[in-house]
Amino acid sequence: MxxxxxxxxxxxxxxxxDLHVKPGEIVCLSGTSGSGxxxxxxxxxxxxxxxxxxxxxxxxxxxxxxxxxxSAVMLVPAESAxxxxxxxxxxxxxxxxxxxxxxLEADAFxxxxxxxxxxxxxxxxxxxxxxxxxxxxxxxxxTANLDKDSTERVERWLLDIxxxxxxxxxxxxxxxxxxxxxxDRHFHIVDSGIEQQxxxx
Amino acid sequence: xxxxxxxxxxxxxxxxxxxxxxxxxxxxRLGVGKSLxxxxxxxxxxxxxxxxxxxxxxxxxxxxxxxxxxxxxxLLAGREVVAxxxxxxxxxxSFGIGTLSMFISAFAVTVLTLVAVISPSPWYTPQYAxxxxxxxLGNTMxxxxxxxxxxxxxxxxxxxxxxxxxxLGETAQQALSEFRRDAMRAGLTPIINAMAAAGIVSLPGxxxxxxxxxxxxxxxxxxxxxxxxxxxAGTGFGTFVAVAVCARRxxxxxxxxxxxxLRGSS
Numbered sequence: 001m002x003x004x005x006x007x008x009x010x011x012x013x014x015x016x017x018d019l020h021v022k023p024g025e026i027v028c029l030s031g032t033s034g035s036g037x038x039x040x041x042x043x044x045x046x047x048x049x050x051x052x053x054x055x056x057x058x059x060x061x062x063x064x065x066x067x068x069x070x071s072a073v074m075l076v077p078a079e080s081a082x083x084x085x086x087x088x089x090x091x092x093x094x095x096x097x098x099x100x101x102x103x104l105e106a107d108a109f110x111x112x113x114x115x116x117x118x119x120x121x122x123x124x125x126x127x128x129x130x131x132x133x134x135x136x137x138x139x140x141x142x143t144a145n146l147d148k149d150s151t152e153r154v155e156r157w158l159l160d161i162x163x164x165x166x167x168x169x170x171x172x173x174x175x176x177x178x179x180x181x182x183x184d185r186h187f188h189i190v191d192s193g194i195e196q197q198x199x200x201x
Numbered sequence: 202x203x204x205x206x207x208x209x210x211x212x213x214x215x216x217x218x219x220x221x222x223x224x225x226x227x228x229x230r231l232g233v234g235k236s237l238x239x240x241x242x243x244x245x246x247x248x249x250x251x252x253x254x255x256x257x258x259x260x261x262x263x264x265x266x267x268x269x270x271x272x273x274x275x276l277l278a279g280r281e282v283v284a285x286x287x288x289x290x291x292x293x294x295s296f297g298i299g300t301l302s303m304f305i306s307a308f309a310v311t312v313l314t315l316v317a318v319i320s321p322s323p324w325y326t327p328q329y330a331x332x333x334x335x336x337x338l339g340n341t342m343x344x345x346x347x348x349x350x351x352x353x354x355x356x357x358x359x360x361x362x363x364x365x366x367x368x369l370g371e372t373a374q375q376a377l378s379e380f381r382r383d384a385m386r387a388g389l390t391p392i393i394n395a396m397a398a399a400g401i402v403s404l405p406g407x408x409x410x411x412x413x414x415x416x417x418x419x420x421x422x423x424x425x426x427x428x429x430x431x432x433x434a435g436t437g438f439g440t441f442v443a444v445a446v447c448a449r450r451x452x453x454x455x456x457x458x459x460x461x462x463l464r465g466s467s
Contacts, residue, residue, distance in 0.1 A: 046455055047364060066456030071370025081361035082369075132370060 002057030004136045004168040009052035011043040012036050015192045021168035028171045028179045031189030037172045041138040045075040074134030078141045080125040083113040090128040098127050103153045118145040137169040204415045258327045267325045278303045278338040282346045288353040288463040298446050302345045306439025307337035310431050337435050344436035345443045348388030355380040356451050363458050373452035388440035392433045
């Protein structure tokens, strides 16, 4: 149960980013392409050089080795590039229930990843990331390759886990209606900073 | 056994063959005639000079001259490792890694072989030390250069894969592991092939040279086996060090992939 806090974070064109994401809270982030949404997430995951302060609870980014930080503050990219050969190899135990909740078939556990569609791969990436028990989530357009039904199914699954495990979550989203469905707060990238937006209900 | 003396005019006959080849490529507009002639001229000049240097070195035979020559050869080899890389590490790191690896793969192995195996008296006798070092430098250089080239190129090309693994909480070395393995394999494959094919597909150059120069084949073979083993060991250890140091340098203290430390050759 820890708050994810950004203080005076700067990367690329973005400057002086201050943001507190409370446990179990979903903060949506939007912005035109190239505005730096993904780079901001990469900085929080400590994948790129940046200045400023990021902390999870009392732990500063630099207090723990990079790999420990990233297994706690888990970034799921818009498209994953690294896969094992079969679906099952990504998990240390059977996750049939998870796969079912994500709308994948029950026997998907033994499927070769090469057979999956891009939408199925995206769901596998989410399941893999969550199976590593992170303490905070950074989601970069987690439903970009999904149809409407799968999108809502994945949203429900994510909301359940985020609320239940009290994960502070930064969620990069494009669609207004998705933001309305999942966001507790919504920020839009304007010039070199972020600006809070009204939530439409 | 006597070696048949080679006169300069006999070499000139061999040179005529190269000139004839150059003339043919020129007529066929293959566009390699000029570089062929330049390379042939360089060979003649460079080897003649080295011959003079070696003659002088053999007659002096003192440790510091042998050491100076050895270090000069080592630095040149370090530079050669970097010369044809597609990507190099900024800040002279590639040259440093190249020279360090060549020191281990060739310099250390040569000294070890001289002291522990061949044991001439004194151990640095230039007639043994310099050719041995030269063989090791020349042959292990390929492996070290290939492995470095493979590692930096896969880091550049497979950035998304490596960073995806980092995002899942893996350490830098875990995220790079498959590319490290690839790089080691790329470095060691030539010498493994050479050892497997030696005597069947090809007669190794050193052995052939010794036999031409009058050494009994059985003894030449022993020297060739010795050389093959030292090249294999040198290439292995040199490649190992090169890949380990380069892999470390591709990440920073926060285990971020730092491709900004690579410079593409133009």
